Amino acid sequence: MAETQKQTVTVGVTGASGAILAQKTLVLLEEDPRVARVHLVVSEAGQRLFAEEMGIPSGDLKQLPSRILGHPVAKIDVLPNKDVGASIASGSYAVDSMVVIPCSMGTLGAIAGGISDDLVARAADVMLKEGRKLVLCVRDTPFNRVHLENMLRAQQAGAGIMPTVPAFYHQPKTIDDLVTQYVCRVLAQIGLSQDKMYRWMGTPASKKAEA
């Protein structure tokens, strides 16, 4: 596959529960031959969630991707969330798609309101204005009216809204089964369908007859 055909993906990680979803996303993108580069932006609260939920300390930001994956990385570079002048803050820089995983209600509100005062929100704003693929993996429960209205607003502006809701039809046995299926569905949304993804093929006729 020619280098030019490979994707550049931005991954935003914010301070909602579900750091393990961000970790799985980065693992799958790092090993995907269709991906050339991953720009990772982690909000301050996102770094806190990596520490709280996964025991991954903040420390030197440059080394964060290798701490998250547990080994050196080749494709993932990390950008400071305060750097609103980074490459991905401009529409002239070619990014194919962006996923915010998990996406806090705060960052959802910033994106829905067009408030680009950090790099996650600005990069997402750029994706929308350029008509590029943006997926927001929103997480909270229950949702209040502001959250729901912000989701609608972001969706109407072009974002895909994928609440971090696991599926059970593939009969998951482990947390990794739940996480992998969800993240595979997210990556399919940005044109990176994974072989690992379970695909529902309907209930076999024999089982229907038994029912």
Ligand SMILES: Cc1cc2nc3c(=O)[nH]c(=O)nc-3n(C[C@H](O)[C@H](O)[C@H](O)COP(=O)(O)O)c2cc1C
């Ligand atoms: C342990 C922990 C869990 C949290 N879980 C959520 C959550 O699931 N959803 C959410 O919207 N905010 C959650 N928050 C609050 C956000 O981290 C907070 O609103 C933060 O300001 C979001 O900032 P960010 O969008 O820049 O990451 C959590 C905070 C902590 C410390």
